Amino acid sequence: MKRSVWLVALLAFVALALVACGAPAAPAGPAGEAAAGEAAPAGGVMTDVGTPRSETLIFQTFDRKAANPDQMNPLMAYAVWRGFRELGWGYLWETDTGTGESYPELAESMPEVLNDEYTKFRIKLKEGIYWSDGVEFTTDDVIYTLDAYFDGIGKLTNGNISRLTNYIKSYEAIDKYTFEVETVNPAYDFTTVMGVYTWASAFIPVPKHIFEQEEDLAAFRNTYPVTLGPYFVKEYDPNGFWQLWELREDWERSAWGWMGEPKPKWVLYKDFGPEESRVLAFVQNQYDVDTFMSPDSIKGAQQRNDKITTFSPKMPYHNMDDACGYGVLMNMHKAPLDKPEVRWALALSLDLKDVGINSVSGEFKASPLPMVDTQILRPIYFDPMIPWLNEFTLADGYKPFDPDFGSDLVERLREMGIPESELPDTPEEISTNFGIGYWKYDPAEAEKLMASVGMNKNADGFYTLPDGTVWELELVIPGDWNKVMQRVGFSIADSWRKAGIQVNARQVDNAEFGNVQNTNALLTTMLNWTNCIFTPNYLNSWFSIAPEYIMEPNSTELITGNMWRWENERAFELIAESKTMPTTDQRFRDIGVEVLKEFVTDMGYINIMNIPTTIPTNEYYWTGYPKQDNYYAVPYSWWSSAKEMVVNVEPTGMK
């Protein structure tokens, strides 16, 4: 027995030593910085990373665990979801998530257009912006970064290198704060390519004085980077579960110091585990802003902690202004999906009320159009479409649009026991919260459409192909890696099955998902996030509605756009025309409406809903998050909204 005891002790020691060997040393922060947490208030709660909880804003990470946590070089494919885009980098122009408008960040103003062809631009930088190590940001950094992009072709892995080196023809510094750029083609989207569209910018300036010391920029990991934003990386987990940012002492001269003082001294991005355990941490006030928690979990958390709140106290409770929506892509080149009657039959066989209630507890905003129905896009593209949708008829004279979708959904939710106070009551409020309407759920009309192309139901009630065999439809959906989409996908399959369509819902991993999306031979139908359009510039997504993006039905060559495989000559012409004018032009927007009409007529794909951005916040330590009654930005911990959030939140005083 003694030998066993010694054996156990020895193994425990070895185990400990092994674990200890795996823990790398923490590098020092910028000179003169105190170690995280040294200024802890007496008696206050400390975070696991040694900072006072009352001074630390904590976000659940968007991507859970980072695969490459020490890769902080923006010239490479880097650990992007750790706050770099939000807190660390600086951009020439940023996008206001409340309005969709671009505004200057590093640039002093919007670019000056130097020729009628819209290919030459002069950019003036703000003076007095400094990197976090005290070196001033100038055109030298901009030119060096562009040089690095062009010199790095074939060596650097960030996809934007390919983008920008095909986009820019030449560039030159004019003086310390001014530079000019010439693009290959007319560039009406200059501010959203060289600056931020929504998600990020293709151009991320790097500090010349740091990068020029490196011989091999591809091998340079830029760990603990010098930043332009008001925060710097204080500490990170080499295993990729968390990253801690600390406010620069000179935050006022950072890229967006002019926005005001960020309130949290520290911002921590941390993965609190799968939803089952994450919700417990949220209830224990261990973090402040979650990312895509399921409605059930949010309700459970709210019942145990009244400091946990959603975007709105009214259904659907969450902000629905994400750039992307969910929709069912269909390979329109494969029979029988090549027939609009079949695509419309699928749309009319989809009971979206049921799908939304079953998968996301009714907390969703429907959109029948191939773009998200947001506060920004509603007045420009949705409102002009409503009269047309009301009158729109299929070839047989049937009117498929149901403007009462929202009010009927409210009625269903009322019957389910949702308190009256949590339901929108006026038609305007219903429309704002649940959308302008959706396609009717009408299996009888679907059956009629199917019959018109020789597809009838057999004795078992399933649709058959014209040759009499049962039509087996594959619907590819995400597996566990996107649980909301997984639920929505299964609900859609269920709805279709009830309508007589033999559906095989196939869950795939995220790696296979991309392959199915991009390969005609692999795609029949799939639930995907579609048409990420956030600003009125739809070309960001629709640029690929052009003949050169169309592939053969069973092509194994990968498509590079137009994931929805939509082929429509009129739409091709309209999109080509839209590329010849500024995106603020009224004609540009009118074209957008015309394209939407073509898309609906063809049923290009079945758009379903805005992505329900279920992002609850915990107001125990911090308050002032973006809410429906305090809407200064979308309430996301990513995009520029995170910048506005750190400036606008206030400590509650809880220690």
Next chain:
Amino acid sequence: MYVRQRGDLRGAPLRLRMEPPMGLFQYIASRLGVYFFVLFIGISVTFFLPRFMPSDPIENYISQLQNQAGQAMNPDDIARLRTTLAELYGLEGSLFSQYVGYLKRVFLTFDFGPSFSSFPRPVTEFILQALPWTLGLLLTTTTLAWLIGNTVGLLAGFFHNKRAATVLEVIGVTIYPIPYYILALIFILVLAYIFPLFPLSTTIRPGPLTFEKIKNILYNSALPALTLITAGFGWNILSMKSLSYATKQEPFVNFARLKGTPPRTMMVSYVFRNALLPQITALALSMGSIFNGALLTEMLFSYPGLGLLMRSAVGSGDYNMLYGTITMTIIAVATATLLIDLLYPLFDPRIRYR
């Protein structure tokens, strides 16, 4: 290959070897031959399997970019990116030439190349970073689960007609079928939420190994370890209980009892030692599979390790990372099997190589 000797009383048919005896060195050489053959086959299969996965690291990255608002890329941009990545990742050339290069790298330098999702950092660096966590957690918990399970199983089997033995058996029967995920969630709920004795998720700060850090590591590892030990010892209880009960009925144990051997000696020296052999085999194989990591534990507790490394590699089509992690497992399991073959005689003196 081993043979049972005269005097083996455990019921297996006695085999008398008629063929010429094999020398010890000849035996070891043949085992090593098999060992390297298994490694070659395993490593070759490892090369080809990920290539047949319906995913591609380059397309995976490109589709991620395409799905991000503001990342519109035209066909020229994407063609250039594809060429660049294929060249950098070493995915150009025929599959056969890639295979030959892979074998050379693995067998000659144990180099798996760069990780695609964190290019150009070598896969080996990731493995070496994750390995200590996996080994630390799983070596400890596998060993403890084995020791506790077998001790409890021995007591339950040897004293099978005692009420306490039944209780012990019930514990094993109750715990064993509970799915690990559920068991771990119960532990989390009770010991990290209702009674917050342990953290809900792991947070270990980088830095030199100080006493404080060691305490922190132990504190963060305690709950994952507890769940793994609890989940692991149920099977050991049940199997050792059956083995020790069966062994106790053997004639040589009856003979010892009739001879007046004390129960403790009988339990430890007669029953336990004889029942131990299959358990040692199971332990060795468990040790080999440690290199798979403990995916569910790592996911639930945000604990670092090889399991999540492998999972991420599958999700992103990171072939090289998959090669590295799976090859580690193949080598570990094959080595454990080899060692147990070579070491059997030390555990059971009835076994002799001729």
